Amino acid sequence: MYFYECVLLLKPTLTDEEAQATVARYEKIVEDKGGRLHATQRLGKKRLAYELRKEKKADYVILYAEFKNPADQIELERVARLDERIIKSMNLRRKTLVVPPMDSSAEAPGASAGSTEDMGAPDVEGEAI
Numbered sequence: 586m587y588f589y590e591c592v593l594l595l596k597p598t599l600t601d602e603e604a605q606a607t608v609a610r611y612e613k614i615v616e617d618k619g620g621r622l623h624a625t626q627r628l629g630k631k632r633l634a635y636e637l638r639k640e641k642k643a644d645y646v647i648l649y650a651e652f653k654n655p656a657d658q659i660e661l662e663r664v665a666r667l668d669e670r671i672i673k674s675m676n677l678r679r680k681t682l683v684v685p686p687m688d689s690s691a692e693a694p695g696a697s698a699g700s701t702e703d704m705g706a707p708d709v710e711g712e713a714i
């Protein structure tokens with residue numbers, strides 16, 4: 586199995602409904618590719634370190650996904666590059682699935698799967714922007 590953290594920076598001007606629809610689109614892509622979505626974490630709007638596409642803030646979303654084939658996550662990258670609602674995206678491949686503890690405001694489908702581990706040093710194999 587191949588584990589990924591998919592980080593999406595959404596435009597801050599999106600309404601909550603538009604942002605939720607955008608996140609749902611990426612969740613559906615994971616499921617359509619035969620992957621499993623372990624959790625979705627919405628971190629809210631945060632200030633960026635520098636301007637990206639003339640935006641100073643972004644709405645951060647992290648998808649914790651698992652794929653049987655590493656080529657399946659390429660569709661996530663392709664759609665994120667073409668989506669104008671996404672400021673920037675990054676997919677990180679992990680050796681093991683690490684889902685941080687979620688508070689009550691974050692969404693966590695399947696978070697009780699028992700596959701969470703402690704938050705040690707990151708074990709990133711590669712990244713794609």
